[in-house]
Amino acid sequence: MLINSGTKISQILKAHPDALEAIISISPKFTKLRNPLLRKLMAARTSISMASKVGGVKVDDFFAKLKPLGFEIDSNYKEEHEGSTSPMPEFVKNLKPENVVELDVRPILDSGGDPLNTIMMNVNKLNAQQALKIINTFEPTPVIMILEKRGFVAYTEIVNSNLVHTYLYNTSGAGEIKAEIKNDAAGWQEMLAKFEGKLDEVRVEKMEPPLPMMMVLEACDKLQSDRAVYVYHKRIPVFLLPELQDRGLDYRINEITDGDVRILIFKK
Numbered sequence: 001m002l003i004n005s006g007t008k009i010s011q012i013l014k015a016h017p018d019a020l021e022a023i024i025s026i027s028p029k030f031t032k033l034r035n036p037l038l039r040k041l042m043a044a045r046t047s048i049s050m051a052s053k054v055g056g057v058k059v060d061d062f063f064a065k066l067k068p069l070g071f072e073i074d075s076n077y078k079e080e081h082e083g084s085t086s087p088m089p090e091f092v093k094n095l096k097p098e099n100v101v102e103l104d105v106r107p108i109l110d111s112g113g114d115p116l117n118t119i120m121m122n123v124n125k126l127n128a129q130q131a132l133k134i135i136n137t138f139e140p141t142p143v144i145m146i147l148e149k150r151g152f153v154a155y156t157e158i159v160n161s162n163l164v165h166t167y168l169y170n171t172s173g174a175g176e177i178k179a180e181i182k183n184d185a186a187g188w189q190e191m192l193a194k195f196e197g198k199l200d201e202v203r204v205e206k207m208e209p210p211l212p213m214m215m216v217l218e219a220c221d222k223l224q225s226d227r228a229v230y231v232y233h234k235r236i237p238v239f240l241l242p243e244l245q246d247r248g249l250d251y252r253i254n255e256i257t258d259g260d261v262r263i264l265i266f267k268k
Helices: 009-015 021-026 028-034 036-045 047-055 059-069 104-109 116-124 141-146 187-195 211-221 240-246
Strands: 100-104 131-136 152-160 163-170 198-202 228-233 249-257 260-267
Touching: 009 021, 009 036, 009 047, 021 028, 021 059, 028 047, 047 152, 100 104, 100 116, 104 131, 104 260, 116 131, 116 141, 141 152, 141 163, 141 240, 187 249, 187 260, 198 211, 211 228, 211 240, 211 260, 240 249, 240 260
Parallel strands: 100 131, 198 228
Antiparallel strands: 131 163, 152 163, 228 260, 249 260
């Protein structure tokens, strides 16, 4: 397989069974690729040049590791917009500095919090000309998934191995996005009894964003009609719930204590 700096990591992993460990050996930051869910999500969006920025290594380090596996190297290829997940869209090119609303979510994550609600609050405050610029250490994929379904476009720029900028712009005009919470507690015991012995447990209470939402949605994608997903969470994931409804799923919520929430998800 001929590869260059623009080749996606997912293509490389698909082409050779030993490519995963070869890439992980380049930088400790690539150990996240061992998580099947993150690998599935991130590898398809990440080129070699982007991964090199994330890992703080050189593109040639990838070539040196992959060439012994039989990959052919095209060293002359140059990406048009190195450091981004895709060519810079017009909405970013045309943004005036005064219309960029910056939100640094790193302090929230460092304190153990989930920045999703803060991001949505800022999104709801945008006017028709403004875009939200999220400053983070990784691409906020769940946020992008939610907002793209609501008319937003996203553009992510990897500045370096510890700094990622994500721009979000509402192509359908400004408007408040509400996270609907449909309840929930009524019928918890009834539904729990209905699916006794048929529960697929997912524990995300100790995970940091974005893994909880991704893990739950991954389990829901595999859910059989006669079974239910039983989630251990530390809070009500308000922006997960509309996603469940969009997928034709129903749920019940049981808040046992502050920091201990159980969610039962099943097909309607």
